[in-house]
Amino acid sequence: MKQFDLNLLRYLRVIAAYRSPSAIIRRLDVSRSTLSRGLSQLREHFGNEMFVLSNGVYEPTSFTKLLIKRVEQPLMEVERCLGLAQTELLADxxxxxxxxxxxxxxxxxxxxxxxxxxxxxxxxxxxxxxxxxxxxxxxxxxxxxxxxxxxxxxxxxxxxxxxxxxxxxxxxxxxxxxxxxxxxxxxxxxxxxxxxxxxxxxxxxxxxxxxxxxxxxxxxxxxxxxxxxxxxxxxxxxxxxxxxxxxxxxxxxxxxxxxxxxxxxxxxxxxxxxxxxxxxxxxxxxxxxxxxxxxxxxxxxxxxxxxxx
The missing domain is CATH 3.40.190.290 (D-Maltodextrin-Binding Protein; domain 2)
Incomplete structure (x- = not known):
C-alpha cells in the first residue's frame, strides 16, 4: 500500500465541516495552493473525487461521507493524544x-x-x-x-x-x-x-x-x-x-x-x-x-x- 500522510485525514474532516474554501484555509492555517495539493493527494490515494466544488462550497461525495464516519472516532483519539503532549505542564x-x-x-x-x-x-x-x-x-x-x-x-x-x-x-x-x-x-x-x-x-x-x-x-x-x-x-x-x-x-x-x-x-x-x-x-x-x-x-x-x- 502506498504511504499515506495521516495529516490529510484532518484535511478531510475540516473540508467536510467548513465547506467554504476561505473558511477551510483559515481553519487549517494553510495557503490555497497547499489546500489544493492536499486535495489532490486525497483523490490520488483513494481514487475518488472526494469533494466537488459547487456554488463556491465543497460537497463531499458518498464515498467521502462513509470514510469520514469510519475515521472520525480514531482520528479524535489521535488528536486527543496529541493535545495531551501539547498541554502537559510542569504540574502534570x-x-x-x-x-x-x-x-x-x-x-x-x-x-x-x-x-x-x-x-x-x-x-x-x-x-x-x-x-x-x-x-x-x-x-x-x-x-x-x-x-x-x-x-x-x-x-x-x-x-x-x-x-x-x-x-x-x-x-x-x-x-x-x-x-x-x-x-x-x-x-x-x-x-x-x-x-x-x-x-x-x-x-x-x-x-x-x-x-x-x-x-x-x-x-x-x-x-x-x-x-x-x-x-x-x-x-x-x-x-x-x-x-x-x-x-x-x-x-x-x-x-x-x-x-x-x-x-x-x-x-x-x-x-x-x-x-x-x-x-x-x-x-x-x-x-x-x-x-x-x-x-x-x-x-x-x-x-x-x-x-x-
Missing part, C-alpha cells in the same frame, strides 16, 4: 528534573528554581549535578533535564541551545592589594599575580587557565580548591585573586573586594546559555522551565550588579 509531570551546571552557579540557582517549580504547582524533584569535567552532560531524550554553562555550546543537532546573557568578568582581590585602588583592572596588570581557582569538577568553564586565555586573561593558577567559598577565603586572608563575575555575596568580608576586568579598554564579557535534548523542544513543561531559568538568571545578575563593590 512526575519524577525528577535534572540540572547540570558548574557548582558556583548551583549555589545561586537552586533556591530560585525550587521557588519557580512551586509557583507552577510542580512536584518534580530537582536533582543537581556538577557539569562533567571532560564530557557533555547526560541530556538524553528520556530525561527531563537542562544544562547551564558557557555559551555557545559545541553540540550536534540532537540538542537545542539558548543564550541567557552575558556578565562582566572581574577579579576578587584583597583590599590591601595595590590593584584594589583602581576602578577597573586591565588584564595585562594581572601578570605575576597569584590566583586561586576551583577544580575542574566544580567549575570547568571560568576558572581554568585555558578558558581564561580564551577571554584574553593570561593567568597562572597557584592553588585549586573545591569551593568558591574556600577560594574567596584565600583572597581575604592571603594574597590570592579569583577570576569571576561578581555574583558572590561578600557579606562581612571586610578585606574582600571585586574589580571589573578590561581588555584593550573594553569590559571582558562572558556568555551564559542553557542546553537540552531536542526531544523536549517546544514542550510546554520545557517552555516553563526556560522561563524559570531566565527569571533566576535575571535575579542573580540584577542582585549583584546593584550591590556594587
Amino acid at each position: 509531570m512526575e519524577g525528577n528534573i535534572h540540572l547540570y551546571c558548574p557548582s558556583y552557579l548551583d549555589e545561586h540557582l537552586v533556591v530560585g528554581l525550587v521557588q519557580g517549580l512551586r509557583q507552577q504547582d510542580s512536584h518534580l524533584k530537582l536533582v543537581s549535578y556538577p557539569w562533567p569535567a571532560d564530557s557533555f552532560p547526560d541530556l538524553n531524550s528520556s530525561k527531563f533535564g537542562i544544562g547551564i554553562n558557557r555559551f555557545p555550546f559545541n553540540i550536534d543537532s540532537n540538542y537545542v541551545q539558548r543564550r541567557l546573557g552575558s556578565v562582566t568578568m572581574g577579579v576578587y582581590l584583597n583590599r590591601a592589594s595595590s590593584l584594589a585602588a583602581l576602578e577597573s583592572i586591565d588584564v595585562v596588570k594581572l601578570k605575576g599575580c597569584k590566583f586561586a581557582a576551583l577544580n575542574t569538577g566544580a567549575n570547568v568553564d571560568v576558572q581554568d587557565e585555558a578558558r581564561c586565555r580564551e577571554m584574553g586573561i593570561d593567568i597562572h593558577v597557584d592553588i585549586s580548591l573545591s569551593s568558591m567559598r574556600a577560594a574567596l577565603r584565600c583572597v581575604e586572608e592571603l594574597d590570592y585573586m579569583v577570576v569571576s563575575a561578581d555574583i558572590f555575596n561578600r557579606g562581612n568580608a571586610m578585606n574582600l573586594t571585586w574589580r571589573p576586568l578590561t581588555l584593550d579598554g573594553q569590559p571582558v564579557e562572558y556568555e551564559y546559555g542553557f542546553v537540552y535534548h531536542r526531544a523536549w523542544y517546544q514542550h510546554p513543561a520545557m517552555k516553563s522551565m526556560e522561563s524559570i531559568i531566565r527569571r533566576c538568571y535575571r535575579d542573580i545578575t540584577r542582585q549583584y550588579s546593584c550591590a556594587g563593590a
Whole structure:
C-alpha cells in the first residue's frame, strides 16, 4: 500500500465541516495552493473525487461521507493524544528534573528554581549535578533535564541551545592589594599575580587557565580548591585573586573586594546559555522551565550588579 500522510485525514474532516474554501484555509492555517495539493493527494490515494466544488462550497461525495464516519472516532483519539503532549505542564509531570551546571552557579540557582517549580504547582524533584569535567552532560531524550554553562555550546543537532546573557568578568582581590585602588583592572596588570581557582569538577568553564586565555586573561593558577567559598577565603586572608563575575555575596568580608576586568579598554564579557535534548523542544513543561531559568538568571545578575563593590 502506498504511504499515506495521516495529516490529510484532518484535511478531510475540516473540508467536510467548513465547506467554504476561505473558511477551510483559515481553519487549517494553510495557503490555497497547499489546500489544493492536499486535495489532490486525497483523490490520488483513494481514487475518488472526494469533494466537488459547487456554488463556491465543497460537497463531499458518498464515498467521502462513509470514510469520514469510519475515521472520525480514531482520528479524535489521535488528536486527543496529541493535545495531551501539547498541554502537559510542569504540574502534570512526575519524577525528577535534572540540572547540570558548574557548582558556583548551583549555589545561586537552586533556591530560585525550587521557588519557580512551586509557583507552577510542580512536584518534580530537582536533582543537581556538577557539569562533567571532560564530557557533555547526560541530556538524553528520556530525561527531563537542562544544562547551564558557557555559551555557545559545541553540540550536534540532537540538542537545542539558548543564550541567557552575558556578565562582566572581574577579579576578587584583597583590599590591601595595590590593584584594589583602581576602578577597573586591565588584564595585562594581572601578570605575576597569584590566583586561586576551583577544580575542574566544580567549575570547568571560568576558572581554568585555558578558558581564561580564551577571554584574553593570561593567568597562572597557584592553588585549586573545591569551593568558591574556600577560594574567596584565600583572597581575604592571603594574597590570592579569583577570576569571576561578581555574583558572590561578600557579606562581612571586610578585606574582600571585586574589580571589573578590561581588555584593550573594553569590559571582558562572558556568555551564559542553557542546553537540552531536542526531544523536549517546544514542550510546554520545557517552555516553563526556560522561563524559570531566565527569571533566576535575571535575579542573580540584577542582585549583584546593584550591590556594587
